[in-house]
Amino acid sequence: EVQLVESGGGLVQPGGSLRLSCAASGFTFRNYEMRWVRQAPGKGLEWVSSISLGGGVTWYADSVKGRFTISRDNARNTLYLQMNSLEPEDTAMYYCATPSERGQGTQVTISS
DSSP, X not given: OOEEEEEOOEEXXXXXXXXXXXXXXSSOGGGSOEEEEEEXXXXXXXXEEEEOTTSSOEEEOTTTTTTEEEEEETTTTEEEEEEOXXXXXXXXXXXXXXXXXXXOOEEEXXXX
């Protein structure tokens, strides 16, 4: 059974940072491109970032480019998202996902 468990969300002030983690199990993590997606209140699911199998290639939505960094540790079956210079518009539930599955999410709230 595929399990994706996100952690690291919270309430931070604008300009702050957070690091999200996603612990993966139930599948061969190193064989999958992984991604982060988010859903803001009242809005649809938005793709944030993806990373290749080995971690050497990354992609970002324009809205987070230069502020967020995706990474992975295939030895630990863990996906990360370092988020800097956070803005109120980044407030959302953040999910890690394979091409077909996603976790339960971790809430990120940016507010002063």
